Amino acid sequence: MCNSDHHGFTRRSFAGLALAGATSLALPRDAWAADTWRKEDVVLDALCLMCIDYRLPSASVSAFDNVAGGYPGPGPRKFDLVALAGASLAATSETTFLPSAAGFWQQFGAAWALHSVQKLIVLDHMECGAFNVQFNNGDKLPYDRELELHKQQMRRLKQILPQHARAVGAPETMPVEFWIYLTPDDVTHPPTHLDDI
Ligand SMILES: [Zn+2]
Numbered sequence: 001m002c003n004s005d006h007h008g009f010t011r012r013s014f015a016g017l018a019l020a021g022a023t024s025l026a027l028p029r030d031a032w033a034a035d036t037w038r039k040e041d042v043v044l045d046a047l048c049l050m051c052i053d054y055r056l057p058s059a060s061v062s063a064f065d066n067v068a069g070g071y072p073g074p075g076p077r078k079f080d081l082v083a084l085a086g087a088s089l090a091a092t093s094e095t096t097f098l099p100s101a102a103g104f105w106q107q108f109g110a111a112w113a114l115h116s117v118q119k120l121i122v123l124d125h126m127e128c129g130a131f132n133v134q135f136n137n138g139d140k141l142p143y144d145r146e147l148e149l150h151k152q153q154m155r156r157l158k159q160i161l162p163q164h165a166r167a168v169g170a171p172e173t174m175p176v177e178f179w180i181y182l183t184p185d186d187v188t189h190p191p192t193h194l195d196d197i
Pocket of ligand 1: 052
């Protein structure tokens with residue numbers, strides 16, 4: 001099997017898996033009920049959402065641990081963490097990554113119910129395979145187009161956050177911050193804060 005066949009197969013399997021997953025979304029109603037979680041005596045600064053990409057786990061956790069200016073913080077032991085392919089896309093997708101969105105919002109409810117998280121911090125990255133799958137049939141998106149799609153998902157996430165917060169009893173005014181790694185192959189550069197979302 002040549003390389004391109006291999007990649008094509010992988011890509012199609014990925015999309016197929018995601019679609020197959022969409023049919024198994026029916027969770028028991030109780031799984032969503034925030035009041036069934038045992039509340040802990042902990043208040044955390046944030047729930048952080050990042051992509052699964054292999055280049056980024058340690059850099060992303062370091063960025064969340066780093067309270068210096070230009071980093072998202074909120075600092076060590078101050079946040080809960082979710083990693084899902086696409087980050088912002090995993091919270092907003094209504095098609096390919098719909099099961100991820102259901103999973104993310106359940107985790108959001110858990111983070112609120114257990115640890116009263118005060119904020120949502122979303123960390124995307126460029127050259128994201130999940131964006132290629134959702135928006136370009138798995139092929140690499142042009143840089144500017146991909147960046148605009150990240151901002152589009154972030155705006156959408158900000159728009160739907162109040163209704164998801166309300167659903168789990170969290171404040172509808174919960175703040176959200178958006179960050180992105182513009183050069184994921186060189187994570188010595190800190191992520192960029194997108195303050196215009
Ligand atoms: Zn990614």
